[in-house]
Amino acid sequence: MSTTEIIELPEQTTDDEPEVLILALVARRRAVLFPRLVSPLFLGRVASLRAVEDAMLHNTTVAVVTQRAQGEISLDNLYSIGTEANVSRLITLPDGNRQAWAQGQRRIRITGILETEPYVKVTAVPIEEPEAADGREVEALSRAVLSQFERTVQLSNRLSDDAYVAAVNMEQPGGLADFIASTLGLEIPQQQALLELLDPMERLQQVSVLLAKELDLLELQRKIQTQVQSEVDKSQREYYLREQIKALQRELGESDPQTRELAELREKIEASGMPEAASTKAQQELDRLSQMPPQSPETGVIRTYVDWLVSLPWATETEDNLDLKEGARTLDANHYGLSKVKERILEFLAVRKLTGGRMRSPILCFVGAPGVGKTSLGRSIAQALGRKFVRMSLGGIRDEAEIRGHRRTYVGALPGRIITAMRNAGTVNPVFMLDEIDKVGLDFRGDPSAALLEVLDPEQNFAFSDHYLDVPYDLSKVFFITTANRMDTVLPALRDRMEVIELSGYVEEEKLGIARAFLVPRQLEEHGLKPEGLRFADGALRRIIREYTREAGVRNLEREIGHICRKIARSLAQTERATKRITANGVPKFLGPRRFYWGAAEEQDEIGVATGVAWTETGGDLMGIEVTLMEGKGQLILTGRLGEVMRESAQAGLSYARSKGAELGIKPKFFEKTDVHVHAPEGAVPKEGPSAGITMATALISALTRRATRRDVAMTGEITLRGRVLPIGGVREKVLAAHRAGIRTFILPKKNEKDLLDVPKDVRRDMTFVFVEQMDQVLAVALAPASIQKAAAA
Numbered sequence: 071m072s073t074t075e076i077i078e079l080p081e082q083t084t085d086d087e088p089e090v091l092i093l094a095l096v097a098r099r100r101a102v103l104f105p106r107l108v109s110p111l112f113l114g115r116v117a118s119l120r121a122v123e124d125a126m127l128h129n130t131t132v133a134v135v136t137q138r139a140q141g142e143i144s145l146d147n148l149y150s151i152g153t154e155a156n157v158s159r160l161i162t163l164p165d166g167n168r169q170a171w172a173q174g175q176r177r178i179r180i181t182g183i184l185e186t187e188p189y190v191k192v193t194a195v196p197i198e199e200p201e202a203a204d205g206r207e208v209e210a211l212s213r214a215v216l217s218q219f220e221r222t223v224q225l226s227n228r229l230s231d232d233a234y235v236a237a238v239n240m241e242q243p244g245g246l247a248d249f250i251a252s253t254l255g256l257e258i259p260q261q262q263a264l265l266e267l268l269d270p271m272e273r274l275q276q277v278s279v280l281l282a283k284e285l286d287l288l289e290l291q292r293k294i295q296t297q298v299q300s301e302v303d304k305s306q307r308e309y310y311l312r313e314q315i316k317a318l319q320r321e322l323g324e325s326d327p328q329t330r331e332l333a334e335l336r337e338k339i340e341a342s343g344m345p346e347a348a349s350t351k352a353q354q355e356l357d358r359l360s361q362m363p364p365q366s367p368e369t370g371v372i373r374t375y376v377d378w379l380v381s382l383p384w385a386t387e388t389e390d391n392l393d394l395k396e397g398a399r400t401l402d403a404n405h406y407g408l409s410k411v412k413e414r415i416l417e418f419l420a421v422r423k424l425t426g427g428r429m430r431s432p433i434l435c436f437v438g439a440p441g442v443g444k445t446s447l448g449r450s451i452a453q454a455l456g457r458k459f460v461r462m463s464l465g466g467i468r469d470e471a472e473i474r475g476h477r478r479t480y481v482g483a484l485p486g487r488i489i490t491a492m493r494n495a496g497t498v499n500p501v502f503m504l505d506e507i508d509k510v511g512l513d514f515r516g517d518p519s520a521a522l523l524e525v526l527d528p529e530q531n532f533a534f535s536d537h538y539l540d541v542p543y544d545l546s547k548v549f550f551i552t553t554a555n556r557m558d559t560v561l562p563a564l565r566d567r568m569e570v571i572e573l574s575g576y577v578e579e580e581k582l583g584i585a586r587a588f589l590v591p592r593q594l595e596e597h598g599l600k601p602e603g604l605r606f607a608d609g610a611l612r613r614i615i616r617e618y619t620r621e622a623g624v625r626n627l628e629r630e631i632g633h634i635c636r637k638i639a640r641s642l643a644q645t646e647r648a649t650k651r652i653t654a655n656g657v658p659k660f661l662g663p664r665r666f667y668w669g670a671a672e673e674q675d676e677i678g679v680a681t682g683v684a685w686t687e688t689g690g691d692l693m694g695i696e697v698t699l700m701e702g703k704g705q706l707i708l709t710g711r712l713g714e715v716m717r718e719s720a721q722a723g724l725s726y727a728r729s730k731g732a733e734l735g736i737k738p739k740f741f742e743k744t745d746v747h748v749h750a751p752e753g754a755v756p757k758e759g760p761s762a763g764i765t766m767a768t769a770l771i772s773a774l775t776r777r778a779t780r781r782d783v784a785m786t787g788e789i790t791l792r793g794r795v796l797p798i799g800g801v802r803e804k805v806l807a808a809h810r811a812g813i814r815t816f817i818l819p820k821k822n823e824k825d826l827l828d829v830p831k832d833v834r835r836d837m838t839f840v841f842v843e844q845m846d847q848v849l850a851v852a853l854a855p856a857s858i859q860k861a862a863a864a
């Protein structure tokens with residue numbers, strides 16, 4: 071059966087009439103066959119197979135046309151332009167399907183369907199390609215497209231270099247366009263559109279546009295790939311290098327630094343005797359560390375943390391020296407006097423010895439003015455017990471984090487000061503001194519005293535929590551000693567936890583003893599002077615105490631002794647000659663004119679002045695009160711930073727004076743025309759309390775009656791409107807202060823008589839005490855017996 075029969079041919083075909091072909095149809099669904107190109111034909115349909123077999127048998131061509139959609143073959147369902155092709159090499163594929171090869175010849179337009187059995191035959195007319203017009207234009211476009219295609223082949227991993235060679239060998243622009251179009255993996259409609267684009271130049275241009283798009287994509291793809299590749303390359307390179315280092319180190323019998331460090335840290339954790347919770351935590355952190363690349367910034371943070379954990383004392387403990395005799399010797403060797411305090415410490419040692427060290431350490435609180443030896447006592451206790459000594463000042467701490475540290479999530483976080491001090495101590499049972507517990511601040515950043523309460527509470531401090539450490543730390547073996555200048559500003563909750571030991575100021579004899587036995591030898595040594603090279607006469611020391619210092623402790627005394635030693639050392643260094651003995655007369659040569667007047671002998675009795683005693687943080691001191699009267703309207707003017715209570719007691723003093731006006735010989739109208747100015751010199755120091763009451767009243771009455779007051783008399787006591795004298799506090803400190811200043815007569819409220827028992831005997835012996843209940847009694851002693859001048863005239 072012949073397939074290329076020409077049926078119903080027009081009678082004659084002339085040259086200008088188109089040739090009409092009758093061809094067996096091979097419809098395709100997923101490809102477009104371009105002229106001049108070879109492509110496999112899958113022959114899934116029986117009809118297609120028969121068509122190909124017939125064509126091969128009769129050596130005729132077939133029409134290869136793409137279907138618009140799946141389904142029955144009809145003119146509507148076929149693209150109208152297809153390709154006439156030769157078929158050859160019919161084979162059976164391994165899966166049983168049949169395949170032949172088709173070689174495209176030329177474009178054809180399908181004009182109709184002739185018959186459908188046993189396969190479809192169509193009528194078609196061939197389409198001749200128009201000649202490309204301008205040779206130069208063709209050449210230029212072809213070259214451009216070829217170079218685009220060359221780049222595409224380079225970049226694409228789908229196309230081989232052969233494709234480019236084949237493209238170069240395409241002679242016609244139309245052929246070039248068809249070839250490239252077939253290689254680009256275009257969608258069917260796009261391919262078909264190119265097949266239908268008959269003008270070769272237009273087709274080539276279209277291909278150029280498609281190539282440009284493709285190139286764009288390929289370039290982007292390549293860029294991404296190179297980036298990815300270089301990342302991969304870098305990390306692989308590092309990995310290999312590191313592996314090589316490890317291998318080399320293994321060869322040399324070394325391990326790499328990180329592994330070594332981790333191993334060391336693990337050993338330290340084992341050795342530190344940490345409790346379970348802490349060592350688990352430390353191990354966990356080490357595990358995290360070992361899994362981290364060494365250059366990660368977090369490794370530093372973890373390492374510091376583990377370092378802190380292992381460097382803290384967890385189990386290291388010093389053994390207490392419980393030898394009482396030796397303890398007593400140590401205390402005496404470092405401190406003069408202070409027998410009560412020393413006794414208390416020895417008692418503690420004794421109890422500890424009896425209980426075999428199981429007893430909890432008490433929390434001591436040393437209260438006293440600066441320089442009375444609180445710190446040095448703490449040191450001696452540590453020395454006597456054979457414990458380490460650490461110290462931390464609480465003055466001005468406002469932030470809880472200073473005590474407890476910051477959480478590790480903070481940049482640069484560190485443990486708080488308690489834990490830092492424990493690390494410095496290096497043992498779990500040091501003597502830990504917390505200075506200035508009366509100066510802990512309160513504010514918005516958490517309450518530091520709450521943290522302190524935890525530290526000082528034996529029920530809680532076995533598991534002290536530091537924010538940084540994050541594991542409980544046992545402070546229960548620590549011997550805490552706190553210090554304070556005054557007790558009234560210490561939080562009551564804190565006060566309850568401590569055993570308060572007061573260190574009141576020293577009297578002159580004690581200071582002398584301390585200077586002779588401790589301060590002078592120490593200063594000599596510090597200045598490189600030999601003990602026999604320089605001696606201080608007692609008179610000299612006494613003069614320094616009286617005229618160059620006025621303090622409860624001995625800090626300034628030590629400083630002044632130091633001054634003298636320095637001057638001696640200097641002249642020794644310069645001239646090799648210096649005084650060998652400091653006498654009372656020689657003191658001003660070194661220390662300049664005296665700074666304080668001692669005793670009242672040299673001072674004149676005066677009108678409108680009285681001497682009281684104030685208690686301050688640095689111990690007690692004399693406080694003069696001055697009164698002047700001016701013409702005015704009966705106002706009371708108060709200056710010298712007087713507190714509320716003190717102002718009230720001035721008011722009370724004035725009212726008392728007015729009520730006694732007649733007795734004192736003051737005219738009633740006098741007060742209406744007079745302003746009274748009460749002043750307490752040394753204005754910068756705040757003064758408060760009712761105990762200056764009788765002093766102010768005395769000064770007032772002295773001014774009003776023009777009677778002078780005795781300057782060798784000092785007084786303290788509260789006054790009522792009716793002139794009764796009420797007791798006051800701090801008798802011991804006040805008496806000592808008056809004694810220091812050389813006062814020999816001291817007026818005290820009767821009710822305070824019992825408090826004198828606290829005053830050292832020597833001092834009591836030195837002074838005369840007058841106990842009073844009424845203001846009259848005060849005036850009788852304080853006002854000079856002198857010529858009673860008439861009350862201030864009016």
Ligand code: ADP
Nearest residue numbers: 404405406440441442443444445446584588624
């Ligand atoms: P505080 O801590 O109370 O301010 P310090 O302990 O710093 O006082 O004492 C100041 C100086 O005075 C220290 O050098 C200390 O040795 C010395 N000192 C104080 N009291 C005595 C004393 N009773 N015996 C020997 N030296 C003392």
